[in-house]
Amino acid sequence: MSDPTDADTAADTGTAADTDTAATVPATKYHGTGNDFLVVDAAEAVPDRGAFAIHHCDRETGVKGAERTGADGVLFMDVTDDGDGSGVARATMTLVQPDASIAEMCGNGARCAAAWVRERTGADVVDLDTPAGVRRATVTAGDDDSQDEVTVEVEMGRPSFAPSAVPLAADRDGPLVEQSVEGLVVTAVDTGVPHAVAFVDDVDAVDLEAVAPPVRHADVFPEGANVTLAADTGDGTFAQRTFERGVEGETLACGTGAVAVGAVARRLGLTDRESLTVSPPGGDLRISVPEDGPATLTGPAAREFDVALPVPDSTTEADG
Numbered sequence: 001m002s003d004p005t006d007a008d009t010a011a012d013t014g015t016a017a018d019t020d021t022a023a024t025v026p027a028t029k030y031h032g033t034g035n036d037f038l039v040v041d042a043a044e045a046v047p048d049r050g051a052f053a054i055h056h057c058d059r060e061t062g063v064k065g066a067e068r069t070g071a072d073g074v075l076f077m078d079v080t081d082d083g084d085g086s087g088v089a090r091a092t093m094t095l096v097q098p099d100a101s102i103a104e105m106c107g108n109g110a111r112c113a114a115a116w117v118r119e120r121t122g123a124d125v126v127d128l129d130t131p132a133g134v135r136r137a138t139v140t141a142g143d144d145d146s147q148d149e150v151t152v153e154v155e156m157g158r159p160s161f162a163p164s165a166v167p168l169a170a171d172r173d174g175p176l177v178e179q180s181v182e183g184l185v186v187t188a189v190d191t192g193v194p195h196a197v198a199f200v201d202d203v204d205a206v207d208l209e210a211v212a213p214p215v216r217h218a219d220v221f222p223e224g225a226n227v228t229l230a231a232d233t234g235d236g237t238f239a240q241r242t243f244e245r246g247v248e249g250e251t252l253a254c255g256t257g258a259v260a261v262g263a264v265a266r267r268l269g270l271t272d273r274e275s276l277t278v279s280p281p282g283g284d285l286r287i288s289v290p291e292d293g294p295a296t297l298t299g300p301a302a303r304e305f306d307v308a309l310p311v312p313d314s315t316t317e318a319d320g
């Protein structure tokens with residue numbers, strides 16, 4: 001089955017137009033535990049967001065900056081309510097990924113987005129409108145006076161194992177729990193985006209780039225899935241690695257994946273704790289997965305640098 005995110009690409013959302021001069025748009029590079037994003041005001045003239053993301057996220061030829069070339073995606077932000085001093089702002093967040101697909105939600109990206117909105121509005125609370133729903137983010141000042149790094153808690157909604165939520169293929173009548181998919185024993189959960197979570201003894205002993213793609217593209221996941229490895233490291237802590245749909249590779253961290261690890265660990269009876277620490281390669285994330293409320297994700301959001309990004313020539317015709 002085709003992957004609907006292939007159809008739902010960013011190019012379908014821009015009002016494409018020919019550009020005959022290389023314009024640039026201002027962007028700011030952020031990362032959340034190494035999951036890095038270019039943040040752009042949605043009002044900027046980017047006729048083909050998919051082409052923009054493909055161009056600037058490339059790990060070889062993309063945006064150059066502090067540490068790593070490229071990015072795990074572009075967050076297009078539209079501040080719809082600056083809060084007018086109330087301390088609560090609202091913004092629409094759209095994540096366009098390096099393959100031009102649009103992800104419904106992004107936990108690490110939401111932390112970066114909230115930090116970006118706070119810089120513009122002064123609001124410490126930001127309600128983020130995402131395709132997965134509204135996600136409230138609460139920013140607390142970082143230790144350094146520069147405010148280049150803050151701590152953000154994001155409400156992540158309720159994880160769901162329901163086939164219709166993940167989603168799973170129409171012929172499945174129940175949740176996918178500890179079942180073999182393309183050779184990997186996984187449990188499927190929706191945390192705003194689909195995750196196939198495999199608990200292993202040692203996440204570093206698995207060749208993720210080899211085992212993940214067949215699972216990511218398996219027919220049981222009609223919209224694809226992120227593939228997350230987890231290992232119990234004791235006392236409510238878990239190691240994590242994630243191969244991300246739309247990045248089509250491993251990222252240094254994945255926030256929705258961290259919540260997925262906690263939700264699956266509780267579902268499988270590996271822990272009865274509600275508050276957990278999940279550690280992807282990029283740094284520690286604190287999550288909570290209560291029985292009767294939304295999950296939360298807490299971690300840093302670090303501002304790296306400002307940059308003027310050229311708008312790639314768009315050859316797509318204006319929509320008829």
Ligand SMILES: N[C@H](CCC[C@H](N)C(=O)O)C(=O)O
Nearest residue numbers: 103106107108193254255256
């Ligand atoms: N990095 C993001 C996940 C993006 C999900 C995207 N890869 C997809 O599901 O298509 C996070 O921190 O939650």
